[in-house]
Amino acid sequence: MRLGAKDFDLASTVESGQLFRWSKEGDGYRIAHRDKSFFVSQEGDFLEFSGVTAAFLTSFFGLDVDYAAIKRKLSKDAMLRTAIKAYPGIHIVRQDPWECTVSFLCSSFSNIKKIQLNLRKLTECFGESGAFPCPGDIDDHPRIKSCSTGYRSKYIFxxxxxxxxxxxxxxxxxxxxxxxxxxxxxxxxGEKVADCICLFSLDKTEAFPVDVWIKRVIEELYFEGKSMKERDVRDFAKQRWGALAGYAQQYLYHWRRTL
DNA sequence: GACCAGGATATGG
DNA sequence: CCATATCATGGT
Structure with a gap:
């Protein structure tokens, strides 16, 4: 199936640290989310896809959101304009809240490769026929630990x-x-994980997750490299970008990480 | 409020 | 092979 996707970049959206259960397949991506598994590839302003409906994909990738208007407003900020120009097609995904919660419980003091490993093992261990386990299904603490989740196992449990x-x-x-x-x-x-869940699964676009990368980029761009408290980074973002802070976060995060 | 454990993986020396 | 860094949180 085919779907118009203007102002959208599949690769940077999938690979910008919002999603974890995906892999490259051919000229596109195989993406798993809750009970779904689908394939997507992009040619210019069109997506070629299978495994889900166009309505699901539109919602999942935020193809119904006016990104041109968002970028127009955020580009008034000269610093942010650079980050937006680097990856102008990044979208905020609309995930399932439960899978998003488990994903970011795994994320604390970890890295993307390991989070992917955790979620792959949890799905194998507790999921039915390849689907991500439902709330209530991840109910065996030692087995959660065996999914390489470490001290995060009790939180998931x-x-x-x-x-x-x-x-x-x-x-x-x-x-x-x-x-x-x-x-x-x-x-x-805590604050950071809650903000990730709010932004990536609850439509709270004002949420501004502050991790080491965002803290670093805000300090560098706006505070001459001086060390800040996470609380102050959040307050700065809220004051400067308000309801669009979440979008600003995603542009800055991916730009700084791929620098 | 500052410090520290806890658990595993990937990367660079 | 060892040192180091990694999308934090909760307890002290």
Missing amino acids: EANKLVDDRSLNALKRLPYAEAKARLMELPGI
Whole structure:
């Protein structure tokens, strides 16, 4: 199937650290998410895809969002304009909240390769016929640990007992601050992980996850390399970009990492 | 508020 | 082969 995708870059969107269960396949990507597995490739302004509906893909990759308008506003910032020019087609994905939660519980003090390994093993270990396990299914602590999750295993084990799809999806209807506060009630979810879940699965575009890379790039571009507190980085982003802070984060993150 | 453990992988020397 | 860095959090 074929779908128009203007102002969208599949490669940088998939490879910008939002998604973990994907691999290159032929001239495109095989992407797994919850119970879905689909193939996508891009030729110019069109996506060639199979395994999901066009409606799913449109929502998943945010093809219904006016990125031209977002970039126009953010490009008033000279620093940000450079990052946007480097990868102008990056989109924020709309993930499933549960898979997103488990993914970023795995992410703490880790790296992308290892997170991918964790999620591959968790899916093999607890999932049914290749699908990502549902809330309630990841219920064996020693086996979670055997998925190379280390000290994060107890967080995954607890989160699996404490949430379900309905409660997580209900967070989409709450204001950002409330959704984030609810997520942070779960063990292992602090400010950074909560912001990732808000931005990548709950449509909270004002969320600004602060990791080592974002902290570094904000210090370099806006504060002459002087060391900042994470709290101050978040406050700066909120003040400067407001509801578009999440988009700014993604452009800056991918640009700085691929420098 | 600053420091530290905990667990595994990839990369560079 | 060893040293080092890695998309943080919770406890002290």
